[in-house]
Amino acid sequence: MNTSPSIDELFEKRISYPDFEAQERLGQLVGLDEQISRLSKIIGLLVNSKGLENWANKYHQGANQVISMILRRPPLIVLAGDVGSGKSELAETIGDAVARLEDIDVSLLPLSLSSRGQGRVGEMTQLISAAFEYTVSEAQKLKSSSGASRGGIILLIDEADALAQSREAAQMHHEDRAGVNAFIRGIDRIANGKLPAAVIMCTNRINALDPAIKRRAADILTFSRPNEIQRSAVLNSPLNQLGFTQDQINLLVKVTGPIGERKYGFTFSDLTQRLIPAIVLDAYPHQAITSKRALEVAQMMEPTPPFQEQIV
Template identity: 45%
Template sequence: MTADSDLFGDVLEYPDAGAQRRFAALVGINHIKQRLVDEASVLIDPHFLEQWSAKHYGGTLNLVRVVEERTPLIVLAGDVGTGKTELAESVGDPIARRIELESLCLYPLSLSARGRGLVGEMTTLVTQAFDRVRSSLGQARDSQGKVRNAAILLIDEADAVAQSRELDQMHHEDRAGVNAVIRGVDSLRRDRVPVLTIMCTNRPDALDPAVARRAAHIFTFARPDEAERIQVLSDALAGTGIEAADIAEAARQLGPTEFRCCAATYSDLRQRFLPDLVLKAYGENVPISGDALISAAALFTPTRPFKSGDD
């Protein structure tokens, strides 16, 4: 039996104030955030959708049953640095608060769970991961059937585990691993277990079609546009006294230009550009100026877009 430390990364539990702050800090994707919380809440506990139906229609609509029959699987797809993993790791907090869970745990599947290519190994590890998450719930529902404890299984870089079986060069062991993933998510739907699987991928086209078909929703992420870059910069630079016109110019410079084919990602802005700006001013023991902001933006090199065939 494989140890949990070999199957999963750091397990996170919600509600959690740190995750709440991380979720709130994700700007520019509010439409995705809200829809994801709505989708996940209903997939984990359909009881709330039934309550909505009873309130407005006096009973449970057939349409509600259609929604409840979906597989508890959500795919977050898009370019690198657009917030997929950060959202997946923090969305458990608003979900737990929304449906009043006592506990919601996130289990990030370790990439080592792909195995070493040995016959049957990947299948065994993936199967164990689903089984371990299910067994972690204990008594998931109260006496009225309301979900009290739930879990999220996070599969980052999902195309590494659920790559299309249509590829001619695909190894037999990898095909078996994809089958194990499909069996796992199907069993969650069949047994109505309050476990949501979230897959993140930079290559949605590489996912096996049978996996993609099962997804209750596929959310597509893009790099921030100019208005969204302005919002990120404005929020971060509040209190510096930098004028709005300078922030707007920096946001423009951080987009595509005649010298740059692509815009900065959310990750570029939060993890590279803004920290570099602060540390440069700190090192020189000067305040951050509008000119310094614009100059840094003009010289910044965004993360290149992910292309099929990249490692």
């Protein structure tokens, strides 16, 4: 049987921007200013190329070659890097920045490959093909022959590690290869149709990224663990609210970094989703949090090990 998945089966939660919640979540990301700026500009141009033409008319009249080089780029941006470093969070919220920047409505179609597409043979390929099919048909509705597009679509392929395996790797399963091919076909379809759509792909496995996918990426943004300043930016405000002094906060910033034999520190998500909750639950329900206990909790906690590229 070969039934295409329905829209609801395909995408978990379609989000439309502008959206206040997304704006707030985007604003809470620390240390990603460069990624946010680059991503919102690239996607802005992909979903609304008029912006660039207007800019050129103002500052560089006649620079047609430059403009067409940019507009002919494939509509793919890869977010790659360590676990818990803000890739999914950024991908799910950047649409808000683009919507505000371009003053148009933007929709996100999020497809996660982590828990999906590992069942029946051919399922991943079918999911990817169906996702692009739907993206193309939605974007076609928004394209306008003259002037700004009426809106933009972002297709998010999250947890795309299965797709990051090189087609050249001999061990690559036939099914994975078909998935990569379906992905490349989809990217090319959006590019050739000059549709107001962009594709964001998130992966931990940048080194295993298929060369044909890499070549199509308009940009590859990398993400890593927070350094001392970034850990401080994440921890300062919540710990301040709990009554910690700056010295006490600085101590926690130190012990969550690389220490001694341990060459890596806490990830962003280790700080927000494990450390702070653990400090709270340690005191709850009968005591107040003390900085001494918080420090002990942090010292007992092991950060998530960095993602190890499998050698293929």
